[in-house]
Amino acid sequence: MTSDRPDVLVVGAGVSGLTTGVRLAESGVKVRIRAEQEPWESHSAAAGAIWDPIYAKHPRVEQWAARSYEVFVELAQNHFPGVRVIDGVEASRVPIPSPDWAVGLPGYRECVPADLPIGFVSGWHYTAPIIDMPSYLHELQRRLIVAGGELVFGQRLQTLGDAFDDAPIVVNCSGVGARELVPDPEVQPIRGQLVAVRNPGLTDFFAEHTDELGEMTYLLPQGDTLLLGGSAEKGEASAVPDDQIARDIVARCSLIFPAIADAEIVGHRTGIRPSRPEVRVEHEPLGNRHLVHNYGHSGAGVSLSWGCADDAAEIVLGLL
Incomplete structure (x- = not known):
């Protein structure tokens, strides 16, 4: 871990956390991702991961899915590992x-x-x-690091409040962990x-x-x-x-x-x-601290990943 405090801490290193981290790091934001397990040990790594947006609810699902489709096609054309x-x-x-x-x-x-x-x-x-998730997540992590992002594994947060020890802006991509961390009983x-x-x-x-x-x-x-x-x-x-x-x-x-x-x-x-009854991508202001949520994707986390990451990153960039 570097001694420099990041601008943003992303909680979770599954597909939502990594994708959001990449978007922020490639926009010049100093990003740290904190997760208990490495990406290829996450629940995202087990996904069959065909693009199919039907198992999530939100007014913006179609826009998020369309954006993700566009990015995956571009990645496949550039031979990004795991994407076909x-x-x-x-x-x-x-x-x-x-x-x-x-x-x-x-x-x-x-x-x-x-x-x-x-x-x-x-x-x-x-x-x-269709995404081969283990190799895709490995390459997504490499892309984050190339962009200057940092990853810290092995420490389990007890609450999202603890995350503000790292940064004044926290992006919550904790997936099913949001049930306890937020806490959000709807998950x-x-x-x-x-x-x-x-x-x-x-x-x-x-x-x-x-x-x-x-x-x-x-x-x-x-x-x-x-x-x-x-x-x-x-x-x-x-x-x-x-x-x-x-x-x-x-x-x-x-x-x-x-x-x-x-x-x-x-x-x-x-x-x-x-x-979750509805995907949660939104800003929760906490005085001089800010929480940005990006979780609750049900069976469409990969299908919505780039669209939701764009929206979450846009919120963070607006705050910065």
């Missing part, structure tokens, strides 16, 4: 029209019956960013689980569309690895994988792509989503 843009299908088991956010995307078209797996009756094809943990298998040849993604986070089926190719999902266990804060849930995920995905049934399992990913 691929084709795929999102489908529903009940008849629904394509959502407005999908219609304008590259590669969009309505699915015909031949495009859909058994059990699905409507859907749409489009092109979406609820939702455990999500993925199974990683050796990819038997899938090149396009498949995602089941559901109105709310729950038991859904998706297949996300990450090169030689294929991520299978998923689950959403409300109120569950333990990140220990459940063997039965893993077996159920593989079984559901095998109905769509039968070769998965014999694919070698190479790992499990389990993370806790920070569910």
Whole structure:
């Protein structure tokens, strides 16, 4: 740690904290990120991370998602580690029209019956960013450091008030930790689980569309690895994988792509989503100290990350 006091302390080194820190550091702000665990140990590292903004609520969700899509496409074009843009299908088991956010995307078209797996009756094809989170977070951290940002790990804050020992402006990107740190009882943990298998040849993604986070089926190719999902266990804060849930995920995905049934399992990913009735990105003035919140993204933290980081950074730059 340097002896110089930063202008801003960011609490949390998941995707929201790192992205916000990068935006601030690259704007010339002296930034320190403080987190208990390093980014690749965070809940963000376990995410399947396909761009899909539907599992978060806020009037600005579409704008945040559109901005994030734009940035991810640019990163993919510049070969940023972990970021790719691929084709795929999102489908529903009940008849629904394509959502407005999908219609304008590259590669969009309505699915015909031949495009859909058994059990699905409507859907749409489009092109979406898919992020390999461990390598992406590692590179995002490197980008922060290159921009002059600082990271401090291993010390757990008891309250957000403690964060003001570091800086007069604190950006709260603590995810599910905001339930205790703020404290904000509206934040609820939702455990999500993925199974990683050796990819038997899938090149396009498949995602089941559901109105709310729950038991859904998706297949996300990450090169030689294929991520299978998923689950959403409300109120569950333990990140220990459940063997039965893993077996159920593989079984559901095998109905769509039968070769998965014999694919070698190479790992499990389990993370806790920070569910909240509405994403919180706002300024909370505290006299001569300032708290800027950026949390509560539920299952859309990656999908909204750059848009929310831009808004949070704009608030901070205005305060400075």
